[in-house]
Amino acid sequence: MKTIKDIYNISQGELKAKYALDIWYNTLIEKTVTEIDITDICRMLRQEIFIELAIERALEYLKQNPLIGDVYDGQLLELLSSVDVIKLKKYKKSIKELLFDIKTRLDINDFFSQEDYIEYVDLLEKFLDKLDSR
Known part of the structure; x- marks a missing residue:
């Protein structure tokens, strides 16, 4: 199976990483798509790198x-x-379907408090509005 480095054709010599983000990046590009975990996806979204891959993997995790x-x-x-x-x-339809599915399956008992539930539902609604705005 191809690594991220292979998929994106990243040529990288021997780099001595000094910073945690560099170390993580060097580890990430050696992973295959299926080896990318939730920590990687969150960081990829925050850092805005390999964004399409991050979105695709995020949708898979959120379905579960x-x-x-x-x-x-x-x-x-x-x-x-x-x-x-x-x-x-590119993912608008899939995301909307997922959000509607989450909304129908959501149960207040899945949350620590009613406030957490309300905050999550609000996030869902705002995300749907954002997708509908364009």
Whole structure:
């Protein structure tokens, strides 16, 4: 299976990474698509690198667990909703279908508090509005 470095044709010599982000990036590009985990996806979305790959993997993870996140529940959906709507255009239909599915399956008992539930539903609504705005 091809690594990210192979997919994106990244030629990289021996780099001595000093910073955590560089170390993570060098590790990431050696992974295959299926090896990318939730931590990688969240970081890819925050750093805006390999964005299409990050969106595709994020959708796969959200289908399995709508509340998934690296640090806190709902983080992945929040990061995905922060991506520029133009970059989401190709995935608009899939994202909307996913959001509607999440909305119908959502249960207040999946949350620690009613406030968390309300905040998540609000995030879903705002994301849907964002997708409809363009």
